Amino acid sequence: MSLELIPAARPIIGDDERAAVDRVLRSGMVAQGPEVAAFEKEFGEHFVDGRECVAVNSGTAGQHLGQLAGGIGPGDEVIVPSFTFAATANSVALTGATPVFVDIEPDYFSIDPTAVETAITPRTRAIMPVHLYGHPALMSELVAIAQKHDLMIFEDAAQAHGASLGGRQVGTFGTFGMFSLYPTKNMTSGEGGMVACDSAELVRATKLLRNQGMERQYENEVIGFNARMTDIHAAIGRVQLTKVDGWTATRQSNATFFNQNLSGVVTPPVADDAVHVYHQYTIRVEADRDGFAAALRNEFAVASGIYYPIPNHRLPSLTRFAPDLELPQTEKAAQEVLSLPVHPSLSRADLERIVSAVNTLAQAGS
Ligand SMILES: *Cc1c(COP(=O)(O)O)cnc(C)c1O
Secondary structure, three states: OOOOEEEOOOOOOOOOHHHHHHHHHHHHHOOOOOHHHHHHHHHHHOOOOOOEEEEEEOHHHHHHHHHOOOOOOOOOOEEEEEOOHHHHHHHHHHOOOEEEEOEEEOOOOOOOOHHHHHHHOOOEEEOEOOOHHHHOOOOHHHHHHHHHOEEEHHHHOOOOOOEEEEEEEEOOOEEEEEEEEOOOOOOOOOOOOOEEEHHHHHHHHHHHHHEEEOOOOOOOOOOOOOOOHHHHHHHHHHHOOOOHHHHHHHHHHHHHHHHHEEEEEEEOOOOEEOOOOOOOEOOOOOOOHHHHHHHHHHHHHHHOOOOOOOOHHHOOOOOHHHHOOOOEEEEEHHHEEEEOOOOOOOOOOHHHHHHHHHHHHHHOOO
């Protein structure tokens, strides 16, 4: 008897989401409208302490527009981690500014504040920390550096809906915080993104850029995009918003089970005052990570993910921004990280199978 594969992620989309989409379709008004407005308000109240949010058609569009709205452009530098999804640096490069890659700290895989401070030049305008895997970046240190050097902070909270530090939700530390609503993220709208803004001016500028530069129809004030979210997508997102806390709690209890039962691998630590929402549960496998992942799949039918195998500064698309850069913690993480399934659809039997597979392989390898 062959085991059924445990997938690395499994978006949950149910009858409630289908009914919400059907309601919008039947209304005959499907483009950006009242569902989007309601989703923005509910998302802001839920995740960013009431900060005003602007819904767009992807997380990447959100971080791109947010930066343009913040005045980022050619000649500017934005400090980013290299150990993240390429969208982080892409969104900087698309404004015409230069992404400046720095190393991560090894505990939470987030941008290293000491490295940030070293990378600051007269052209630096902002720091873009990533709350990678759902664990908050070291915001106290980064906020202090930003204040000292008069820099903005743009938070990449694509993976961190509901994460917090010292009781403060991610997305509320910076000039803006971007959340992704891609299907494998902790909640989805199909595709989509939210930009949580710290000022009314930023909200207005982001909204203008989202809609061809128009606040009033055909009175275009600036050159803008069409990055609007549809009411169909917003309706899905609004339903997911009522469920995401339960899913997060399940992710957290799955992670606790792993923390208590895994052995022979490095499990992910959580900072004292942090809430980790486990978009990923990422272990380090210090020898032959790729062989380990293959054996997990082939021998135990457990899928896993490598986020991310190639640091951004080594990607063909981005290497021109840092041709000779050496980032030792980034390179090491890219070699060692392995994300185990932690999503809320896992059964108790799945969790036990994952633990026994990892422990067996870790023991065999040691
Ligand atoms: C998913 C993701 C993005 C981009 O979001 P999209 O909605 O896919 O455009 C950006 N940064 C990080 C870290 C991500 O995981």
